[in-house]
Amino acid sequence: xxxxxxxxxxxxxxxxxxxxxxxxxxxxxxxxxxxxxxxxxxxxxxxxxxxxxxxxxxxxxxxxxxxxxxxxxxxxxxxxxxxxxxxxxxxxxxxxxxxxxxxxxxxxxxxxxxxxxxxxxxxxxxxxxxxxxxxxxxxxxxxxxxxxxxxxxxxxxxxxxxxxxxxxxxxxxxxxxxxxxxxxxxxxxxxxxxxxxxxxxxxxxxxxxxxxxxxxxxxxxxxxxxxxxxxxxxxxxxxxxxxxxxxxxxxxxxxxxxxxxxxxxxxxxxxxxxxxxxxxxxxxxxxxxxxxxxxxxxxxxxxxxxxxxxxxxxxxxxxxxxxxxxxxxxxxxxxxxxxxxxxxxxxxxxxxxxxxxxxxxxxxxxxxxxxxxxxxxxxxxxxxxxxxxxxxxxxxxxxxxxxxxxxxxxxxxxxxxxxxxxxxxxxxxxxxxxxxxxxxxxxxxxxxxxxxxxxxxxxxxxxxxxxxxxxxxxxxxxxxxxxxxxxxxxxxxxxxxxxxxxxxxxxxxxxxxxxxxxxxxxxxxxxxxxxxxxxxxxxxxxxxxxxxxxxxxxxxxxxxxxxxxxxxxxxxxxxxxxxxxxxxxx
Amino acid sequence: xxxxxxxxxxxxxxxxxxxxxxxxxxxxxxxxxxxxxxxxxxxxxxxxxxxxxxxxxxxxxxxxxxxxxxxxxxxxxxxxxxxxxxxxxxxxxxxxxxxxxxxxxxxxxxxxxxxxxxxxxxxxxxxxxxxxxxxxxxxxxxxxxxxxxxxxxxxxxxxxxxxxxxxxxxxxxxxxxxxxxxxxxxxxxxxxxx
Numbered sequence: 001x002x003x004x005x006x007x008x009x010x011x012x013x014x015x016x017x018x019x020x021x022x023x024x025x026x027x028x029x030x031x032x033x034x035x036x037x038x039x040x041x042x043x044x045x046x047x048x049x050x051x052x053x054x055x056x057x058x059x060x061x062x063x064x065x066x067x068x069x070x071x072x073x074x075x076x077x078x079x080x081x082x083x084x085x086x087x088x089x090x091x092x093x094x095x096x097x098x099x100x101x102x103x104x105x106x107x108x109x110x111x112x113x114x115x116x117x118x119x120x121x122x123x124x125x126x127x128x129x130x131x132x133x134x135x136x137x138x139x140x141x142x143x144x145x146x147x148x149x150x151x152x153x154x155x156x157x158x159x160x161x162x163x164x165x166x167x168x169x170x171x172x173x174x175x176x177x178x179x180x181x182x183x184x185x186x187x188x189x190x191x192x193x194x195x196x197x198x199x200x201x202x203x204x205x206x207x208x209x210x211x212x213x214x215x216x217x218x219x220x221x222x223x224x225x226x227x228x229x230x231x232x233x234x235x236x237x238x239x240x241x242x243x244x245x246x247x248x249x250x251x252x253x254x255x256x257x258x259x260x261x262x263x264x265x266x267x268x269x270x271x272x273x274x275x276x277x278x279x280x281x282x283x284x285x286x287x288x289x290x291x292x293x294x295x296x297x298x299x300x301x302x303x304x305x306x307x308x309x310x311x312x313x314x315x316x317x318x319x320x321x322x323x324x325x326x327x328x329x330x331x332x333x334x335x336x337x338x339x340x341x342x343x344x345x346x347x348x349x350x351x352x353x354x355x356x357x358x359x360x361x362x363x364x365x366x367x368x369x370x371x372x373x374x375x376x377x378x379x380x381x382x383x384x385x386x387x388x389x390x391x392x393x394x395x396x397x398x399x400x401x402x403x404x405x406x407x408x409x410x411x412x413x414x415x416x417x418x419x420x421x422x423x424x425x426x427x428x429x430x431x432x433x434x435x436x437x438x439x440x441x442x443x444x445x446x447x448x449x450x451x452x453x454x455x456x457x458x459x460x461x462x463x464x465x466x467x468x469x470x471x472x473x474x475x476x477x478x479x480x481x482x483x484x485x486x487x488x489x490x491x492x493x494x495x496x497x498x499x500x501x502x503x504x505x506x507x508x509x510x511x512x513x514x515x516x517x518x519x520x521x522x523x524x525x526x527x528x529x530x531x532x533x534x535x536x537x538x539x540x541x542x543x544x545x546x547x548x549x550x551x552x553x554x555x556x557x558x559x560x561x562x563x564x565x566x567x568x569x570x571x572x573x574x575x576x577x578x579x580x581x582x583x584x585x586x
Numbered sequence: 587x588x589x590x591x592x593x594x595x596x597x598x599x600x601x602x603x604x605x606x607x608x609x610x611x612x613x614x615x616x617x618x619x620x621x622x623x624x625x626x627x628x629x630x631x632x633x634x635x636x637x638x639x640x641x642x643x644x645x646x647x648x649x650x651x652x653x654x655x656x657x658x659x660x661x662x663x664x665x666x667x668x669x670x671x672x673x674x675x676x677x678x679x680x681x682x683x684x685x686x687x688x689x690x691x692x693x694x695x696x697x698x699x700x701x702x703x704x705x706x707x708x709x710x711x712x713x714x715x716x717x718x719x720x721x722x723x724x725x726x727x728x729x730x731x732x733x734x735x736x737x738x739x740x741x742x743x744x745x746x747x748x749x750x751x752x753x754x755x756x757x758x759x760x761x762x763x764x765x766x767x768x769x770x771x772x773x774x775x776x777x778x779x780x
Contacts, residue, residue: 004611004621108626132622165649166611166623243647313652335654335672335712340665341697343598343689344632381694541696547633557597561731 003259007163009410010133011100011156012037014017015070017172020043020098022062026053026421027450028074029109030160031102035072036453039462043177048453048462051391051421052077056084056099063093063153068144075103076390080422082119087155089123089192090152090203094282096144099514102158105283106310109160111390112310112431114285114366120155120261124207126214127155127261128223129239133167139258142223150210150217155261159283161310162240215262221257224267233325234275236268236288244316245281248326260409263291272297279304279325284313300427306576347376349548350523350564353442355489356413357384358572359496359546364504365409368394368401370423372415373449373517374442382545385413392422398437399430409503411438417447417455419472428479430508438502439510441472444517452520476510483509490515492571518564525565526580528558534577541569541578587618587666590643591746592651594673597662597735598687599634606636606660606735610742612756614642617748624649658745660713660738662721663687668705676713681741683721683734709720717741723766724775733772737763750777 005013011034023046023306027034039046051056052073058570059069073081078101089098100120104110118126126146130139136158141196143154147554218224233252238260255271259261268291272278280289280301289301290385304323341499347354357377357564360367361384369385370393371374378385381411387397414423419441430437447453454460459469473484483505488494502509516523527548535555542551548562549569555577560568570578593610597603607623610729614621619642626637639651650743653672661667661682674680682705700708709716719741721734728737736757743753761769 002615004615004623006610079695106733156739161624163627165648166608166621167646168615168621240649241651247649312650313648317652335674337672338668338708340692340700341689343635343666345599348688387649545690547690547693550688551695556772 002168003139003171004166005133005169006166007130007133007136008157009037010136010530011072011140011158011163011170012041013169014137015098016044017137017175017451018068018096018102018144019086019175020068020070020096020144022059022067022069023047023072024049024058024069025072026050026052026055026077027417027447027453028077029450030104030163031072031074031077031100031158032450032453033163034100036451036464038070041214045080045464046265048455049445052081052334053084056081056088060088060093063095063097065186066094068096069101069327070098070140072100073102073362074110075114076102076110076112078116078119080391082496085119085123085125087195088153089125090136090195090200090207092206093147093153094187096147097153098140098143098147098156099153102163102192103284104160106160106495111388113284116155116283117158117260117286117287120249124211125155125156126150128258128260129157129260129565130162130258131239131242131256132162133165133169134259136162136336137169140260142221142489146217152210152212152214165240168513185193186331203311208397211262215265217261218262218264219261219266224264225256226271227254227256228274231252231274232276234271234278235281236278236292237281238288238331239283241281241283241311241316244311247313248316249319257288257371260288263288265295268292268295270299277325281305281311281316287360305548310334330552344379345376346379346547347373347510347544348519348564349546349562350518350566352444352489352513352518353377354382354544354546355492355495355568356440356442356513357382358385358568359499360411360413361543363409363496363499363503365411365499366401366406368398368410368412369393370412370414370418372418372442373444374413374415377413379545381543391418392426395423395426395430395437395439398439399426399433399435402435409437411440411499411503413440413442415448416441416443416445416457420470426507427510431480436506436507437501437508440499441510441512443472443512443514444520445514446517448517448520452517455471457497471512472508473512483507483508484512485510486512486514488515489513490566490568492568523564525567526582527560527563528567528570528578529560529567529581530556530558531579532557533576534575536575536577538574540572541572544569544572587644588642590641590646591640592656593640593658593660594651594656594670595638595640595660595662596666596670597636598666599636600661602732602735603638603662605638606739607640609736609739609756609760610640612760613748613752614640616752616756617642619643619756621647622646622649634671637670657740657745659709660742662700662735664687664705665699668700669709671708671712671714674709674712674714675765678712679745680709680714680737681719682709682716682717683738685734686724692754717719719776719779721776724779725772728775729768730770733768736769736772737776741774741779743773743777754764
């Protein structure tokens with residue numbers, strides 16, 4: 001039986017087939033679907049942890065206790081979890097521990113383009129890299145086996161293109177579920193698991209010895225293999241880039257690497273002996289190329305292919321032609337990319353964030369932002385966000401701005417899921433260090449941007465069970481914040497007054513703007529329309545950046561099919577030209 | 587069986603581009619092809635641009651279509667169809683839904699939505715044949731604007747040799763059960779259009 005699966009679906013399927021029992025992660029495009037799909041298999045437990053570090057620690061605990069575990073993350077999430085990666089690299093584990101990490105070349109949905117292959121070398125742990133969904137499935141099993149054989153966490157590296165492409169997967173016999181699994185007892189071994197300096201000093205040589213053994217393993221594992229072709233070009237490549245290279249160099253000899261760290265030195269030398277020119281085709285950094293160079297083998301790599309951005313068949317062809325690696329071929333008719341109006345993503349019609357950003361725009365605040373749907377508040381015409389670095393950064397940044405003496409209309413905005421992810425610690429920091437910043441939590445009850453995953457403020461778990469609903473305002477009050485208000489973001493006048501009051505209050509404060517994500521709840525009301533005779537063309541409703549509203553001769557119009565009926569435009573219309581239609585369009 | 591057929595699908599988030607490309611992939615698999623599909627989504631639901639590549643072949647390596655190699659373009663929206671001429675091969679067929687969704691810059695009066703004739707020129711300069719499909723009109727007739735993608739699939743099926751029952755079976759399998767009948771109707775509305 002064959003099935004078309006995305007890379008992420010195949011990772012989940014592979015984890016299930018490999019007997020992984022525990023999955024934990026934090027949503028992040030392009031990795032989110034792995035855990036979501038894994039959670040649906042029988043006999044497994046999966047959770048959205050509050051952040052990637054907690055997720056990795058949860059998986060470490062499971063693996064220490066003797067159950068196979070998989071942690072999922074996008075590339076920047078591994079930064080958050082890095083502290084835990086480095087200790088577990090030393091301790092090792094009892095059952096298999098696999099981290100599925102998805103890089104995002106081209107930054108389709110990320111703030112930077114880091115190449116996480118460096119983490120393998122940095123933390124001295126093995127890394128495997130599949131090239132299609134079939135391999136995504138089978139490499140999880142390989143990774144679990146390597147993890148247990150070598151007593152090490154293993155990182156699987158994917159990229160956006162692999163995780164979000166659908167390719168054919170062979171279905172396999174499903175594992176038999178143990179009906180009465182024996183209860184686990186925790187095996188105490190403090191010398192291995194307590195990373196005091198004295199113990200850690202004993203573990204470091206173990207790690208170095210392990211790497212040597214893994215390097216030997218890399219020579220013989222079927223994960224790495226030579227595909228014999230002509231004796232002119234020898235291509236070393238891995239991951240989805242292998243697919244592009246196969247199209248461009250159909251007759252070359254290939255060293256296809258399924259294991260990208262540690263690298264198989266003998267295989268690389270064998271390839272070099274077979275061919276006149278070795279070429280490394282890899283996305284982002286010259287990770288493989290530098291290793292080949294250290295072996296003293298002349299190699300072409302980043303002198304041919306770019307360091308920046310995603311590769312594709314077309315890009316590999318272009319650079320290979322320019323470098324003379326393949327013949328120029330017949331010149332294709334060049335069709336220029338037309339210059340057409342763009343279509344950037346916008347806050348949805350009916351989105352509660354709009355009310356806050358419009359108020360902040362009118363109050364001319366300096367707004368320290370964060371990562372989520374609400375980052376779209378930076379887009380024109382709202383233009384209401386002035387910094388955005390990484391998850392949780394805005395609350396620390398605003399405090400620094402405060403401490404250098406800037407007190408003029410500064411606010412930090414953070415989403416609800418982001419608040420639980422990494423906003424609580426800097427919130428405590430503001431209070432403890434006597435800051436006076438105002439924090440606005442944009443609470444839509446769900447992790448919206450990545451596809452509506454539940455979080456501690458949603459009242460549900462990934463497994464679909466009811467859970468305690470944790471509220472940001474109660475966290476703030478519990479910490480000791482005195483000035484805390486909850487507002488409905490559509491209640492524009494109240495929102496403006498509340499923000500003004502908080503800006504003046506001279507103490508640290510929090511506003512929770514609560515409205516469930518309309519894309520998630522599918523909430524729709526009777527749409528609005530415009531009485532063009534009353535419109536004085538002030539342009540207010542065009543400044544809220546709501547797609548259904550457009551400029552026409554003598555006023556504006558609202559697209560009935562797109563309007564969610566939230567009525568925010570009517571609230572801010574000075575001449576009452578916008579009204580709700582009668583009828584029952586639900 | 588052809589050596590390879592590449593389909594490029596372009597639309598706006600929320601138009602059903604992704605489901606349509608999933609159906610198209612499944613049809614290829616059912617007809618014995620190796621199939622790969624790539625798409626850019628993530629922020630797609632927020633009204634952004636969606637592009638999807640579907641590749642059928644004896645053996646497909648890259649999930650992405652190379653520029654200048656697409657055999658078919660399925661344009662869910664006129665402006666979006668016009669955005670990708672550089673992917674089209676000479677002699678390819680561009681099936682374009684005659685439907686406009688104004689982007690925000692046009693709504694704000696800062697840019698102009700291109701005329702139908704401009705869009706036709708942009709696409710036909712590549713050597714592609716432009717076929718206008720009344721996808722939105724027919725989808726509304728069948729009962730729901732969201733069916734326009736399946737109307738486009740019906741129109742596409744006229745240019746392919748794959749048997750009708752494969753299309754129908756795959757559609758019935760992949761759409762939510764309560765919308766089965768509507769989707770099949772939408773497919774025929776596209777397939778029968780002259």
